[in-house]
Amino acid sequence: MDRAFRTTAPAAAVAVVTPQRGMTATAGSDHHSTFEIGSISKVLTGMLYRHVTELGLISQTTVLRELLPLEGHGEVGSVSLSSLAIHRSGLPGLPPGMHPLRRNLRFVIGGENPYGDSLVDLLNQTRNVRLGVPRPRYSNLGFQLLGHAVAKAAGSSYEQLLQDVLGAGFSTPARAEDLGRADLTGFNRFGRPMHPWVGEAVAPAGGVRATISTMRGFLRSVLDGTARGLSALDPVSEFTPRVGIGAGWITLEHRGREVTWHNGSTGGFSSWIGLDRDAGTGVVVLAAVHGSVDRQGFRILTEFAAPGTVPPSPAVNGGPAA
Template sequence: MTGLHGDEELAAEVRGLLGDRHPTAAVAALSPYGQRIAAIGAGLDADFELGSVSKGITGLLYVDALERGEITPSTTLGELLPLGDTPAAGVTLAAISTHRSGLPRLPASAAPVRRTVALWRQGTNPYGETLDELIAQARGVRLTSPRARYSNLGFELLGHAIAAATGLSYQELVRRRIAEPLDLGEFYVPSTAQELRPGAVAGRSRTGRVRQPWTGEAIGPAGGIRSSIRDVARLTAALLDGSAAGTAALDPVANFTGAVRIGAAWISLDHKGRSITWHNGATGGFSTWLGLDRAAGTAVALLSATSASVDRHGFSLLAQLANRGAIVG
């Protein structure tokens, strides 16, 4: 079939599952029987925005830094970032890692409503701050009670705080501790659109309008990582076998909402009688999902260059994989 790459049977099944709404997508399916990858409308080396799956990577780096003794759960943001005596300075890294920091989803000074409107109308990147600009925004935030509350700002600060503890930039930290050890040559954190690889896919809205890439120094730890499906598959295999840095981030340590539990960013819940560990991502032009059934030794990663959610499809594919040992055949 034209436009299909890698495992064509898998590509055809996923194209049928996603429909015309997702003309450019990629999938990896891992089980004890082996690994299969496929892409639709792009090559296997084309890179996609991972969106908030980046938070899962930051969770790995957080646990890895704990294991190395570079930080502790009680280390505060103010010990690592120049936040002065502001409320944000007293927030612990552990609280951020489970979304219980009291930090807002986004700082009010970032004018999130105005930026969202610009995204809808012109497709512009609503993120793009430098680290210095992020710090300035964080200095002005007010904290709420430390209940479960998803925070992009929190994970931006968490990633840059971990990087500061190691003496590296977040971009370099990802390269040295995740990409290089796992031989991920297409897994990176671009700070500007000019840093995109030649194989970078352009994202589109649900109605097919091209969206600017979401790049920026600040956003990296919360939503700025890009990768090909080939490298996401390698990373996922390393999560399953425990060889990736900080894999204990997958282990739930706190309640999140309802019956949902959370580790360091990674969500755990029961789906059709199976315990699934997962994270998703959504940007202006991309949607992503990475889920693992660790007991069954199976996992699915699904990347789309369209903003419509692929969560339902990811859960469905993983359920099939766990039940049948392979998506097809």
């Protein structure tokens, strides 16, 4: 079941999958429109990590220097992939070598992409990184390294491994020149168009793009058990009190039901994916505007997963605040 709505608000799309049906609603976009999904990229990377582990190509004790050229990089090479997958490696959120404050200033002033680095750039930026206490600490750097290390273990690039394992509809453009006509322009909350967040290095942590159709198909494969790397959804550690983490995926209780989820945000896009696995129901929300769509995602999932209810098809009217 598919619905499209005209709107002058930024483009948005919602997909809902239940045991009985799959639904998609769009506004200012269509099934070919490509969104930046931000940190939802991390749950994809987590599933790739678990898949490659299940193939026996890596293990729980595999460390970064076994897969990436990190000779002379000090402590970083000793970080285990398993600790990266649960944000417990001791790595900072970003490497100081990429000068994040300087880049953030250019992002705020001119809407520039704060990433854009190659894998070689990323590895050079980790040379002087020192590890902190291995406690839960959300790290983009950690998932960047995890994704590229897993790809090396599989003898592949990150994008190729992603497409081979989780679906050909995902893309990780390295340059703005790689974008096509279907790639949407994102906007900040004041309506200003933002530069696309592209780059080889950032792909596993926040550089994946997808259409709502791709996300709906992915959601269906996770719910019906055909997706690979599904053990990534199972919590193995506590991330914060009463919040568990698997490989990238977060699990918590919401209104008395267990929800496995993640969100994402780039300079011009917002995203949310969540599953009530007991109800066999999942939701994806994508919007071409910077902000949060968490409230909408949790609300839609609650409505469709509630026992004995048959909510109407999801509608996107006026953008992500629907």
